[in-house]
Amino acid sequence: MIFDVLQVDTTQALNPLIxxxxxxxxxxxxxxxxxxxxxxxxxxxFLITGKRFGIWAVAFAAFASVMSGFxxxxxxxxFYNGGYGFLWIAIAxxxxxxxSWFVLGKNMRLLSEVREIFTIPDAxxxxxxxxxxxxIVALSVLLGVISYLGVQFLAIAFILQTVLGVSEVVALLIGxxxxxxxxxxxxxxxxxxxxxxQGGIMVAGSIIVFVLAFDVAGGFTQMNQNLAQxxxxxxxxxxxxxxxxxxxxxxxxxVGNSGQPHMAHxxxxxxxxxxxxxxxxxxxxxxxxxxLMMLSVGIGMxxxxxxxxxxxxxxxxxxxxxxxxxxxxxxxxxxVLAAAVGAVMSTSDAFINIGAAxxxxxxxxxxxxxxxxxxxx
Numbered sequence: 361m362i363f364d365v366l367q368v369d370t371t372q373a374l375n376p377l378i379x380x381x382x383x384x385x386x387x388x389x390x391x392x393x394x395x396x397x398x399x400x401x402x403x404x405x406f407l408i409t410g411k412r413f414g415i416w417a418v419a420f421a422a423f424a425s426v427m428s429g430f431x432x433x434x435x436x437x438x439f440y441n442g443g444y445g446f447l448w449i450a451i452a453x454x455x456x457x458x459x460s461w462f463v464l465g466k467n468m469r470l471l472s473e474v475r476e477i478f479t480i481p482d483a484x485x486x487x488x489x490x491x492x493x494x495x496i497v498a499l500s501v502l503l504g505v506i507s508y509l510g511v512q513f514l515a516i517a518f519i520l521q522t523v524l525g526v527s528e529v530v531a532l533l534i535g536x537x538x539x540x541x542x543x544x545x546x547x548x549x550x551x552x553x554x555x556x557x558q559g560g561i562m563v564a565g566s567i568i569v570f571v572l573a574f575d576v577a578g579g580f581t582q583m584n585q586n587l588a589q590x591x592x593x594x595x596x597x598x599x600x601x602x603x604x605x606x607x608x609x610x611x612x613x614x615v616g617n618s619g620q621p622h623m624a625h626x627x628x629x630x631x632x633x634x635x636x637x638x639x640x641x642x643x644x645x646x647x648x649x650x651x652l653m654m655l656s657v658g659i660g661m662x663x664x665x666x667x668x669x670x671x672x673x674x675x676x677x678x679x680x681x682x683x684x685x686x687x688x689x690x691x692x693x694x695x696v697l698a699a700a701v702g703a704v705m706s707t708s709d710a711f712i713n714i715g716a717a718x719x720x721x722x723x724x725x726x727x728x729x730x731x732x733x734x735x736x737x
Contacts, residue, residue: 406548415636428704469636480714481498502718569657
């Protein structure tokens, strides 16, 4: 989803406590990057963490990076615009983790035990023994990385602009600086640790906000009555969207997410292959829990608007920031907004590492420069 220019009044977002929580969070993330830089000594450390992490860390990292800015900004906007139809996302998306873990997981991880495999193009080369295949896969992943990163960077600017009350350019520079510190220095070691932290905040924050949203809206029944004023279809199984659009979420979020390179890449990082079977349920349930905020905030905000308790939003993507700032305790708002920053940074970090590996390693190797790449490693 492309994020429009922020159009909300950010004066209330400048509450010192909210700003302080987010700033402390950014400092902690940067500090993890500095520490992880000292723990990163080899190419294997930088790209696949030296296979040093357990299943909880890898599973949380997988779900956190897939959630991205969409889950905390774009998702609530979809619910605000279309009603319950987008609940299919929360149902379908967790299914991507079993597909990825059971179809790809064991084979990819075992392959990395017998071959020097650090990336998805490495796996493609091991399967087909073809530099042309490695090049095609590397270029395909790189093009996806570039486009996806553009959206994530817009999301970073969107959130930090809301919280800090600065311009989009300044917000983007702050976000990129923090991402750069822990991505460039610590590689995927820093990425997994921060993803684990961010994943925990996402799950806990989403559950709390889910409960608060129904409470401040007067309960589930009252919320639905208010929402129905926008049209009876809003409270139907497919919301205000065509049935085929609702069903299409299955293919986008199950098939699409299961094949995303930043998800598959994490399958290389687990310490013990026997634990792979637990990764899918941990990641899937965590994603579902985090999706509760998309539902409650988007639906709750629309219910407030239809009840005349709040002015209609010019931009649906403002649903989450406005709801958090206006209707939740300051501490909760600060923590969840920090989690939103974390969600975006998780995905950005993963894609930056993958893209860097494609540019510095996979593409040169596919063109016959393997000796130079080996020396650099």
